[in-house]
Amino acid sequence: MITTVQTLRFQNQTLMLLYFIRRLLQGLFIVLLVSIITFAIMHLLPGDPVQLLLGDGKIKMTDELRAAIHAKWGFDKPYYEQYWIWLMSLARGDFGESLVRRGVPVREMILEAAPVTAFLNIISLLIAIAIAIPAGIIAGVRRNSWFDYATTFSSTLGVSLPSFWVALMAIIVFAVMLGWVPPYGLKTWRGYILPVAVLATEQMAVLARVMRSATIETLTQDYVRTARSKGLVERLVISRHAVRNALLPVVTVIGFQVAYLLSGTIVLETIFALPGIGRLFIDSLGRLDYQVVQSLVVVLSALVVFVNILTDMVYAVVDPRIRIE
Amino acid sequence: MAAISTPQTHFAEQIDRTAHRSEWTQAWRRFRSNRLALFGLVVVILLILTALFADLIVPYDPIYQFRGMRGAAPSAEHWLGSDYNGRDLLSRIIAGTQIALMVGLGATFLQVIIGVFVGAAAGYFGGWTDTLLCRLIDTLMSMPVLALLTLLAAVLRDKEIPSVLLTILVIGFTGWARFARVVRADVLSLRSRDFVVAAQASGVRALRIIFYHLIPNLVGPVIVLASLGIGGIIILEAALSFLGLGVNPPTPSWGVILSDGRQYITNYPHIVTFPGIMIVITVLAFNFLGDGVRDALDPKQRAD
Numbered sequence: 001m002i003t004t005v006q007t008l009r010f011q012n013q014t015l016m017l018l019y020f021i022r023r024l025l026q027g028l029f030i031v032l033l034v035s036i037i038t039f040a041i042m043h044l045l046p047g048d049p050v051q052l053l054l055g056d057g058k059i060k061m062t063d064e065l066r067a068a069i070h071a072k073w074g075f076d077k078p079y080y081e082q083y084w085i086w087l088m089s090l091a092r093g094d095f096g097e098s099l100v101r102r103g104v105p106v107r108e109m110i111l112e113a114a115p116v117t118a119f120l121n122i123i124s125l126l127i128a129i130a131i132a133i134p135a136g137i138i139a140g141v142r143r144n145s146w147f148d149y150a151t152t153f154s155s156t157l158g159v160s161l162p163s164f165w166v167a168l169m170a171i172i173v174f175a176v177m178l179g180w181v182p183p184y185g186l187k188t189w190r191g192y193i194l195p196v197a198v199l200a201t202e203q204m205a206v207l208a209r210v211m212r213s214a215t216i217e218t219l220t221q222d223y224v225r226t227a228r229s230k231g232l233v234e235r236l237v238i239s240r241h242a243v244r245n246a247l248l249p250v251v252t253v254i255g256f257q258v259a260y261l262l263s264g265t266i267v268l269e270t271i272f273a274l275p276g277i278g279r280l281f282i283d284s285l286g287r288l289d290y291q292v293v294q295s296l297v298v299v300l301s302a303l304v305v306f307v308n309i310l311t312d313m314v315y316a317v318v319d320p321r322i323r324i325e
Numbered sequence: 326m327a328a329i330s331t332p333q334t335h336f337a338e339q340i341d342r343t344a345h346r347s348e349w350t351q352a353w354r355r356f357r358s359n360r361l362a363l364f365g366l367v368v369v370i371l372l373i374l375t376a377l378f379a380d381l382i383v384p385y386d387p388i389y390q391f392r393g394m395r396g397a398a399p400s401a402e403h404w405l406g407s408d409y410n411g412r413d414l415l416s417r418i419i420a421g422t423q424i425a426l427m428v429g430l431g432a433t434f435l436q437v438i439i440g441v442f443v444g445a446a447a448g449y450f451g452g453w454t455d456t457l458l459c460r461l462i463d464t465l466m467s468m469p470v471l472a473l474l475t476l477l478a479a480v481l482r483d484k485e486i487p488s489v490l491l492t493i494l495v496i497g498f499t500g501w502a503r504f505a506r507v508v509r510a511d512v513l514s515l516r517s518r519d520f521v522v523a524a525q526a527s528g529v530r531a532l533r534i535i536f537y538h539l540i541p542n543l544v545g546p547v548i549v550l551a552s553l554g555i556g557g558i559i560i561l562e563a564a565l566s567f568l569g570l571g572v573n574p575p576t577p578s579w580g581v582i583l584s585d586g587r588q589y590i591t592n593y594p595h596i597v598t599f600p601g602i603m604i605v606i607t608v609l610a611f612n613f614l615g616d617g618v619r620d621a622l623d624p625k626q627r628a629d
Binding site: 037156162171176183263285304 | 472
């Protein structure tokens with residue numbers, strides 16, 4: 001008997017490992033596709049970065065010199081070769097040097113900006129989870145109560161509010177009129193308050209919605225009826241049986257949200273003038289800084305893919321039902 | 326009512342009444358009983374009328390600059406005041422309705438066309454086609470939307486395409502993955518159904534099966550997904566234009582007005598307030614409508 005259990009457990013672990021490896025390979029393939037798409041798009045860009053670098057023709061130079069600069073950056077090589085070189089250096093973690101801020105490695109620029117964005121996203125996600133999950137559970141359990149209506153109303157409103165407009169309104173009210181926080185910049189830590197609040201509001205709306213409907217869904221399940229009929233206290237029915245199952249879809253949604261979260265930071269960092277990844281991206285796009293833009297797209301997509309794999313793994317560990325597939 | 330209505334007769338009446346109704350009539354009845362959805366529908370119709378007749382409704386020319394009206398506050402002549410260049414804000418916002426709806430509906434249409442086609446092909450042909458298309462769908466879904474959009478918009482900017490059309494194309498070509506994913510899953514389950522197998526057995530060509538037998542069965546879920554997506558697309562357009570990568574000024578897109586007003590936010594906060602309220606009303610209306618359509622067409626998947 002014991003051996004059977006052990007064999008089963010072993011098989012299970014092997015399955016998990018295979019599943020993990022398959023997901024990882026798929027993820028790698030996706031990142032590869034992203035890099036190809038990005039590279040293709042970038043090389044359709046209008047304008048020659050070398051031309052732009054030299055003040056759009058204001059600095060006179062001979063054609064030979066121009067050709068030499070092209071050669072230095074590898075612009076004279078055929079596209080597939082440029083791509084291959086780029087891909088190989090990406091694989092080594094070398095993102096090249098910025099074309100505009102001469103000599104500064106792209107990796108350094110990204111590492112400089114990443115903490116701001118990471119802090120912004122993680123804190124707002126945590127705040128959103130801390131508020132939205134309990135709110136969603138209570139709304140789902142006490143359906144049609146005033147609390148449920150208030151939660152549903154606010155989350156519907158929250159989904160329909162463009163975050164960049166909320167940001168502008170927040171600046172008007174809390175920075176300009178009340179003067180509680182700085183309107184933009186990061187001179188003090190209080191510069192984080194508004195962007196974090198706006199980003200968290202957006203996440204909260206989505207999470208509360210999902211949590212509420214997941215709670216309602218699980219409350220109709222047979223195991224909840226069983227738990228109730230065996231005389232379990234309602235509080236325990238909800239905390240032990242309903243909520244734990246209802247959290248599963250929310251985990252997936254949080255994984256999906258990462259891509260949106262990063263999109264949200266692009267606009268918010270621009271509005272609040274925060275020196276993060278989003279602002280670096282928009283600025284580099286404006287300056288035609290090939291290297292930075294293409295590296296950022298690949299890095300961000302890789303991050304999304306990685307988080308999605310991570311959520312799938314969490315899901316597989318927590319919910320044994322989907323492991324076998 | 327004096328007549329006795331036993332449960333049986335009541336039931337029989339109900340069955341009698343519902344038997345003749347088509348699926349669509351029933352869906353419309355369910356939709357009609359949803360007050361929020363009806364409200365959304367009314368607002369959407371009003372918005373469409375505003376967009377269609379914008380040229381007649383606007384009190385002033387939306388790009389005419391009134392002298393001495395820089396950032397003027399709302400008044401009897403200019404209900405919502407003026408922007409920093411002295412242009413009538415109400416007229417600009419009304420004209421912006423056109424842009425918002427054109428992009429919202431146009432990009433959705435494009436996403437549906439591409440998504441349905443790719444999804445149907447992946448689901449129907451299976452094998453390598455499926456694997457490849459699925460990876461493409463995954464890839465599009467794991468690129469941060471705004472990064473991809475801004476990148477494409479920046480690349481295609483200086484080409485000879487009007488900026489509104491360009492915005493529609495860019496959003497259309499990047500956002501179809503959601504549709505493809507749903508359509509693929511549905512086609513997979515439809516593929517082994519008798520009517521498809523029968524069609525295959527009688528030698529109907531694959532393209533004909535897809536267009537005449539499969540796609541008509543997907544109309545419901547696609548409409549649901551499309552109507553839920555329009556609001557998000559309107560927000561995306563505003564965000565893109567706000568970043569200077571969508572509709573070009575002086576065309577009065579709501580995002581453009583917001584981006585114009587942002588620079589004078591400390592002195593003239595009214596400029597950024599009104600277009601935002603308009604975006605929220607529009608997006609809310611489309612979301613109510615979308616929720617209503619989902620509940621009406623797919624009663625099993627109701628959120629509550």
